[in-house]
Amino acid sequence: MTDEIDRVALAERAATAGSEVAAEGFRQGLAVETKDGKTDVVTEADRNAQRRVIEEIREEAIEDAIVGEEEDELKEVPDSGDSWVIDPIDGTNNYVRDLPLWTTSVAAVRDGEPVAAANISPALDEAFVAGPEGTTLNGNSVSVSEKTDPETFAVAPTIWWDFDHRDEYADACEAIVERFGDMRRLGCAQLTLGMVAAGMLEGTLTNVDPNPWDTVAGVYMVRQAGGTVTDLEGNRWRHDSTGLVASNGGAHEELLAAARSIE
Template sequence: MTSRTAREDDEARERAAIAERAAAAGAAVADAAFRTGIDTETKDGKTDVVTQADRDAQAEVVRVIRDAFPDEAVVGEEGDELESVPEAGPAWVVDPIDGTNNFVRDIRIWTTSVAAVVDGVPVAAATVLPALGDTYTAGPEGVWRNGEAAAVSRRTDPETFAVCPTIWWDYDRREEYAVATREIVERFGDLRRLGSAQAALAMVAAGHLEAAVTNVVPNPWDTVAGVRMVRQAGGTVTDVDGDPWHHDSRGLVASNGKAHDEVLAAVREIEAARRGE
């Protein structure tokens, strides 16, 4: 592995600072609308919801990014931003409200997440949960929660693990969802479903959960920031085949790295259900 240069680290620190500033600004906009009875719209399905708060928060995040880096690409869930991560050059990946279903139900677990990528690889990230008062950040030196150093859980016994099935299995894929639930409760200590992939990944990075898993192909705005955090915190992130995760990988298997093969085995059973095996 090629070692990073001092210049690259300085650039990553600058991007981490902007990511945190942008995520905080967007989170403040979203939080001002939280629990105010905001109207809800649907996009591609009955549970794929969006609000004006999503759009307003993304606009604020993008404003902060472009004040600092006016010529860089932005990938975002809402509006007219790109929908895929460029493979060359710098870019930003934005989710203004990850966990909108929680947001509209007045549940506090939702995030504003921002990641910086260079040549398709995440180099900095920030995830803010304003309703919980938590901010997770990742730069070249590590991961922090509310300014204090964080790291993945040290648990090694899968029977003590708390594992989160994440990303949504739609109605035509509920057998996979059922298998995910069964595999987790039979292999591990307990199951947590948070309703926000970025919250789950931040919590894996900070040691609150041992793993977060899906065999669904996730959107980059749901995952890139959290993947950076898990890796910087000492964890492991792969696709369903066990290869290093990339923003267009099938599935996502994030763990503290202490029993990743067992976590991966559970996800392979979900994949078997998808293939009808």
């Protein structure tokens, strides 16, 4: 596959197929397992949804690398060649609590840069898709918020702070409520980034090193919707960056200041 439009279509098909598998298990009392900690949870639906996404991708992109959260797929994005970044259920903690704030995420990447993305949230009946022509929500073009006054902003801390970093979590919340109009925390990084892209939130931030499956698709959506995404230094965000600051661009320096104040 060489055409980016084709990759947009495949990303959407694959994410939709995986989300359908995940939706079958939602609110069905699935057994919950833990991986690296008490809140790092996984279900059989995560694994089955990822397998389904990969099946769909492999029908057209046989040789491309696969980066996926579950099982033995790659855990880092290659800096050269074509790859796909998958999160079968971003927001698994919401999923197992019967909260509808979760999404199946697929991003197509070329030489380390995303070129297509889809985040499908069946429990919300929402489909965020991004490609060279912009970002859409349920087929309608969207763009970032036009607000420029930080006191009118809704900003979300994102990515999870482990128990030995709860002081940083507290710092992040304090930094947001001191600088902006209000705070949200959704427990689903990809959905949060999609909401920044669609103008529902003005920004999101973290100081941790985020995983590519939690971020790459949503970052591309924000950029294609006219937003700004950087690392903590204000440099253009990459899949291997430290921290993540995404905004509508209206007061990005204020978002950066908040993220940098986390210690």
